[in-house]
Amino acid sequence: MNGEKTTKRVFRMMMAWNDQKEERWLSDQAKSGWHMTSVNAFGYTFERGAPADVAYRFDWGPGCRRDQSEYLGIFRDSGWEYMGRRGRWNIFRKPVVGGVVPEIYTDPQSRIRMYQRVIGFLCAFFAIMVGQMVPQISREASPANLGRFPWVMTIYCVLTAFFLYGIVRMVFVIRRLRRSAPTPS
């Protein structure tokens, strides 16, 4: 181990709808001996240790901070370690014992409700963005701007496509869960 790095920082983008991909990636890191120590908007910091089987879970937590200590308390009491937030995602981890992978959502209905909160957030964000875009687009469309490359329009188109893609992805995740959950909520 002499001279070998014991910590590493990884820059990593995360899309709001890729929570399960992040969970798997963090678990794979733990399997190869890199254990997450902190998280920020740009990525993760890891510490070198023994390879371990650890479940990481992302939860779209409560909107109001007022309830944060009760929320985190319930996770802590049931053995989940709070690792920090990425945007609105709260990250928790718990060791896998005896091959039993622990879950924070234990029925499909409650998991569906979590993804509905994510969609609600994406839609609200999208609506605000469109509200900002409309007056700008009408300004851009003035005759004085004819013949110039429409940078602003291009950026807006990309952003719109990006959000619509995210919302559609979430809708499909929920549909898949619904199919596995025939009982009413």
Add this chain to the structure above:
Amino acid sequence: MSTLDKKAGKFLPLTEATYLILASLTQPRHGYGIMQDVEALSAGRVKVGPGTLYGALTNLLQQKLIRRVGESADGGERRKVYALTPLGERVLVLEGERLASLSRLAADVSKRLGGTP
């Protein structure tokens, strides 16, 4: 039928997790206490994860089936304590009656099909 029963009837049927959470709140408990009791009530068959529990508590508070009755502070950690409201009690009783009549039917059906009732 009383207005309380009419109001309570709108919440039926409950999911299994919701029924067990309400059943555990026949006496006031904090969040983790509910998780442990649900597992005990169902003889280890149903485990409620913290995400599911927190979401359920938020919904049940909004629906006024449960309320917060204070805080417990053991081991330096403060935990909110929950209890049933009168509406929550009615929902639990009505769902119990529904399940009991289903269960009588189930025993009868099993007997007719040659299974153990």
